[in-house]
Amino acid sequence: xxxxFRRALVVPLAVAALAPAPAxxxxxxxRSVLTPYLRFSAAELADLQRGKLVKHGLDTSxxxxxxxxxxxxxxxxxxxxxxxxxDIVRFKRGPxxxxxxxxxxxxxxxxxxxxxxxADDFDVRSCRVGDCSVRLSAAAIRRLQREIDQKAPDAQxxxxxxxxxxxxxxxxxxxxxxxxxxxxxxxxxxxxRPVDQFEGxxxxxxxxxxxxPGLPDHLRHFPSNHLVDxxxxxxxxxxxxxxxxxxxxxxxxxxxxxxxxxxxxxxxVYSSRYLDASLGLTIATDIVGAPNAFYLVxxxxxxxxxxxxxxxxxRRSIVERRTRGGLEESLKTIKSQLERGQ
Numbered sequence: 001x002x003x004x005f006r007r008a009l010v011v012p013l014a015v016a017a018l019a020p021a022p023a024x025x026x027x028x029x030x031r032s033v034l035t036p037y038l039r040f041s042a043a044e045l046a047d048l049q050r051g052k053l054v055k056h057g058l059d060t061s062x063x064x065x066x067x068x069x070x071x072x073x074x075x076x077x078x079x080x081x082x083x084x085x086x087d088i089v090r091f092k093r094g095p096x097x098x099x100x101x102x103x104x105x106x107x108x109x110x111x112x113x114x115x116x117x118x119a120d121d122f123d124v125r126s127c128r129v130g131d132c133s134v135r136l137s138a139a140a141i142r143r144l145q146r147e148i149d150q151k152a153p154d155a156q157x158x159x160x161x162x163x164x165x166x167x168x169x170x171x172x173x174x175x176x177x178x179x180x181x182x183x184x185x186x187x188x189x190x191x192x193r194p195v196d197q198f199e200g201x202x203x204x205x206x207x208x209x210x211x212x213p214g215l216p217d218h219l220r221h222f223p224s225n226h227l228v229d230x231x232x233x234x235x236x237x238x239x240x241x242x243x244x245x246x247x248x249x250x251x252x253x254x255x256x257x258x259x260x261x262x263x264x265x266x267x268x269v270y271s272s273r274y275l276d277a278s279l280g281l282t283i284a285t286d287i288v289g290a291p292n293a294f295y296l297v298x299x300x301x302x303x304x305x306x307x308x309x310x311x312x313x314x315r316r317s318i319v320e321r322r323t324r325g326g327l328e329e330s331l332k333t334i335k336s337q338l339e340r341g342q
Contacts, residue, residue: 024045024049024288025049025287025288025289025290026045026048026049026285026287026288026295027260027261027285027286027288029211029257029258029261030211030261030283030285030295031045032210033207033210033211033283034071034297037206037207037210038058038069038207038297038299039056039058039059039069040054040056040069040071044056048071048072048073048295049073051073053070053071053072053328053331053332054070054071054072055068055069055070055071055324055327055328056068056069056070056324057324058299058301060204060301061204062200062204062303064276064303064304064305065200065201065204065301065302065303066301066302066303066304066323067204067205067299067300067301067302068299068300068323068324068327069297069298069299069300069327070297070298070299070324070327070328070331071295071296071297071298071331072295072296072331072332072335073287073293073294073295073296073335074293074294074295074296074334074335074338074339075292075293075339076292076293076294076338076339076341077292077294078262078284078285078286078294080338081284081294081296081334081338082254082262082284084334084337084338085252085254085264085282086231086233086254088100088102088233088235088252089101089102089235092235092237094333095240096239096240096241097237097238097239098237098238098239098240098245099114099115099116099237099238100235100236100237100238101114101115101235101236101237102233102234102235103171103175103233103234103235103236103249105175106172106175107168107171107172107175107234108168109164109165109168111168111236112164112167112168112236115164115236115238115247116160116238117160117163117164117247118156118160119156120244120245121134121160121238121244121245121246121247121272122134122159122160122163122272123156124144124148124150124155124156124158124159124160124162124163125150125151125155125156125159126150127141127144127145127150127159127187128141129141129142129186130186130187130188130189131187131188132187133187133244133273134163134187134247134272134273135182135185135187135192135194135270135271135272135273136166136182136185136186136187137182137183137184137185137186138184138186140166140182141186141187144159144162147162148162166182167236167247167249167270170182170249170269170270171234171249171269171270174222174234174251174269175223175234176223177223177224182194182270183195188305190305192276192305194268194270194276194277197276197277197303198220198267198268198277198279199220200277200303201277201278201279201301201302201303202216202219202220202279204301205279205281205299205301207281207299208265208279208281211257211261211263211283212227212255212257212263214227215227215253215255215263215265218230218253219251219253219265219267219279222251227253227255229255229256230253230254230255231253231254231255232251232252232253232254233251233252234249234250234251234252234269235249235250235252236248236249236250237250241274242273242274244273246271246272246273246274246275247270247271247272248268248270248271248272248275249268249269249270249271250266250267250268250269251266251267251268251269252264252265252266253265253267260285260286261283261284261285261286262283262284262285263281263282263283263284264280264281264282264284265279265280265281265282266278266279266280266282267279267280268302274304275302275303275304276302276303276304276305277302277303278300278301278302278303279300279301279302280298280299280300280301281297281298281299281300282296282297282298282299283295283296283297283298284296284297285297296331296334296335298327298330298331300323300327
């Protein structure tokens with residue numbers, strides 16, 4: 001390569017490197033969350049303002065924990081996004097969501113009538129304490145064995161109905177603050193306490209309370225510490241994730257810090273497999289000086305027992321990479337649909 005050609009390459013790159021970042025059009029209170037808590041660099045925020053999708057992993061402090069965050073500019077109204085989010089069945093529709101439905105304010109069995117539970121979802125015949133294909137407490141597994149003859153020809157059908165009722169009972173206890181929650185999972189060799197796992201995630205996510213100071217306690221002690229201005233609902237879904245589908249119940253909270261910025265959290269209430277706990281954070285904030293555009297930021301932090309133990313670092317890196325990729329695709333889809341008015 002000739003010296004003159006080399007200089008021709010170096011000079012434009014040097015000029016580009018020295019080019020000033022665009023003046024910030026991110027509200028200061030939001031920027032103060034994106035930078036110290038969600039670890040967006042100045043270069044990433046500049047790319048975001050230029051219209052690029054940015055994403056990265058976040059620090060974790062516990063085995064089996066994965067945390068990622070991404071952000072994108074959307075040239076549509078924030079109100080349109082929130083309306084779509086409330087229509088959760090339509091919002092989450094996609095190739096990996098096999099079935100989905102929203103719970104009523106008072107959960108009933110009719111809310112999950114469309115949910116199918118077959119042997120791939122829950123093998124009723126082989127469920128034992130310490131060895132069951134879905135997350136259940138030891139007390140629930142023993143009750144299953146008492147109430148369902150696992151050798152009967154209709155065991156799978158009756159067990160599926162039993163499992164759906166258990167989900168409804170758990171959700172009803174969650175929304176009412178009742179005593180019948182599934183507080184420990186005894187389906188594997190080691191007990192898992194999802195409430196403790198969630199508490200660990202919440203402590204690792206200071207961004208949750210940065211814009212809405214009362215939000216962590218709302219999530220931690222729901223429904224007793226209810227935020228006055230929050231909008232809450234629960235939905236169920238059956239989704240592809242690993243070798244077999246999993247059934248999950250999610251608590252959605254929507255609350256606005258101001259007219260310009262709204263925060264949404266998604267908290268795992270129950271997962272039939274894979275997840276020990278999860279917490280998602282979405283920030284939708286109007287772009288300063290752009291009346292019909294907003295920045296959409298989404299972070300997800302979860303813990304999975306399968307990511308602990310031998311080869312955990314390798315498994316976690318693979319899962320984190322796939323999670324970042326899935327996050328990117330989700331934001332691209334939301335952006336495209338909103339901008340096209342679909």
